[in-house]
Amino acid sequence: MTKIAIFGVGLIGGSLALCFKGKPDFTVVGHSPNPNSVEKLLKRNVVDYATTDMAEAVDGADYIFLCVPVGNLEEYVQKLMKLPLKQGCIITDVGSTKASITESAAAHLKEGYFFIGGHPMAGSERHGVEAASSHLYENAFYVLTPARGTPQSEVDRLSSLLSLTKAQIVQVDAREHDDIVGAISHLPHIIAVALVNQVRGYNESNPLYQNLAAGGFRDITRIASSEPTIWRDILVNNRAVLLRLLKDWKEEIARFVQLIEQSDGEGIAEQFRIAGEFRNTLPERRKGVLTSLFDIYVDVPDHPGIIGAITSLLGNARINLSNIQIIESREDVPGILRLSFRNQEDADRASELLGKEYAVHV
Numbered sequence: 001m002t003k004i005a006i007f008g009v010g011l012i013g014g015s016l017a018l019c020f021k022g023k024p025d026f027t028v029v030g031h032s033p034n035p036n037s038v039e040k041l042l043k044r045n046v047v048d049y050a051t052t053d054m055a056e057a058v059d060g061a062d063y064i065f066l067c068v069p070v071g072n073l074e075e076y077v078q079k080l081m082k083l084p085l086k087q088g089c090i091i092t093d094v095g096s097t098k099a100s101i102t103e104s105a106a107a108h109l110k111e112g113y114f115f116i117g118g119h120p121m122a123g124s125e126r127h128g129v130e131a132a133s134s135h136l137y138e139n140a141f142y143v144l145t146p147a148r149g150t151p152q153s154e155v156d157r158l159s160s161l162l163s164l165t166k167a168q169i170v171q172v173d174a175r176e177h178d179d180i181v182g183a184i185s186h187l188p189h190i191i192a193v194a195l196v197n198q199v200r201g202y203n204e205s206n207p208l209y210q211n212l213a214a215g216g217f218r219d220i221t222r223i224a225s226s227e228p229t230i231w232r233d234i235l236v237n238n239r240a241v242l243l244r245l246l247k248d249w250k251e252e253i254a255r256f257v258q259l260i261e262q263s264d265g266e267g268i269a270e271q272f273r274i275a276g277e278f279r280n281t282l283p284e285r286r287k288g289v290l291t292s293l294f295d296i297y298v299d300v301p302d303h304p305g306i307i308g309a310i311t312s313l314l315g316n317a318r319i320n321l322s323n324i325q326i327i328e329s330r331e332d333v334p335g336i337l338r339l340s341f342r343n344q345e346d347a348d349r350a351s352e353l354l355g356k357e358y359a360v361h362v
């Protein structure tokens with residue numbers, strides 16, 4: 001029997017639990033300090049059992065996943081070191097920063113246990129176990145940051161368990177991870193929040209801002225709705241990297257100020273060209289299921305039953321739909337549906353089929 005203990009069964013911990021639960025000879029235990037959360041986990045059937053007692057959760061555990069906010073990780077490792085863990089137990093975390101926890105765990109770790117930092121590069125702006133999905137990590141990268149001296153056999157053991165998530169495991173140095181993820185995840189969250197707050201200020205004197213906000217604003221700001229305490233901890237933890245990145249960001253913005261001041265149209269177009277070239281090389285397969293793989297957009301009239309009509313058309317043609325989202329649903333505006341498919345072929349077939357009756361954009 002393989003026992004897995006998960007601390008902090010929210011979006012990320014809950015999604016891991018769902019990847020492991022029900023596999024032959026696996027027991028998944030969830031821990032929360034809050035009895036109401038324990039009740040909820042049991043009701044939702046996300047874990048085999050749940051407890052508020054740390055010692056009970058880790059008793060005999062082969063793997064311990066720390067899925068709490070970044071600011072609590074160190075404290076959890078220290079608490080674990082005071083408990084009798086199973087010899088050979090692997091402790092890992094899912095925190096969005098890796099340098100501080102990898103270094104502090106190495107300093108506190110007792111003989112016979114292993115700590116291997118981890119970070120699944122998948123998630124969403126949602127939080128809590130209600131948002132968990134067993135598909136979250138499919139096609140995503142899952143970074144491991146073993147400290148120097150960690151036996152490769154233990155890294156392989158953890159990688160083998162994580163293959164159940166269907167993610168692609170990569171090993172990266174913890175500091176390098178924080179530099180890169182600072183740029184491609186933490187900085188974008190700051191920019192999204194700052195942009196929303198800027199527009200929020202204008203909207204206070206003229207609510208038309210909110211009403212006119214369309215695809216562009218929504219696409220770039222989705223992550224501004226992320227969980228505040230999770231992001232408070234990430235940004236504070238990655239302070240040095242972010243201060244450097246924000247300095248570079250100021251230069252990027254200053255370049256635009258200059259181009260616009262000088263009405264340098266060709267310079268502006270060049271910035272878009274360079275950005276588009278790089279943006280278009282981002283591999284689609286890196287996306288997790290919550291950021292759908294192959295999207296098409298369908299303009300639909302705003303009348304009852306339209307979603308049923310579209311899904312029936314797809315169902316009758318045996319085209320598998322992964323996700324459906326209404327982007328606009330106000331009475332005076334035609335609706336836009338975002339339909340997501342698991343592969344390009346399904347997306348193409350859907351475009352062709354729906355294109356006979358509706359305006360379809362890809």
Ligand SMILES: NC(=O)c1ccc[n+]([C@@H]2O[C@H](COP(=O)([O-])OP(=O)(O)OC[C@H]3O[C@@H](n4cnc5c(N)ncnc54)[C@H](O)[C@@H]3O)[C@@H](O)[C@H]2O)c1
Nearest residue numbers: 008009010011012067068069070095096122123124127128
């Ligand atoms: N959200 C993402 O997209 C994402 C992606 C990859 C990694 N992460 C990392 O995963 C971790 C969890 O984030 P999440 O998105 O699942 O958040 P979440 O809010 O959905 O889950 C966090 C869980 O930790 C519990 N928790 C909060 N504070 C706690 C405390 N002081 N002690 C014990 N439990 C506590 C919460 O009750 C909840 O169950 C964070 O370290 C985050 O950096 C997040």
Ligand SMILES: O=C(O)C(=O)C[C@]1(C(=O)O)C=C[C@@H](O)C=C1
Nearest residue numbers: 096120121122123124125185223
């Ligand atoms: O897709 C999202 O909403 C995410 O915020 C996921 C995301 C990211 O920035 O890409 C967020 C935090 C992580 O630690 C890893 C992934």
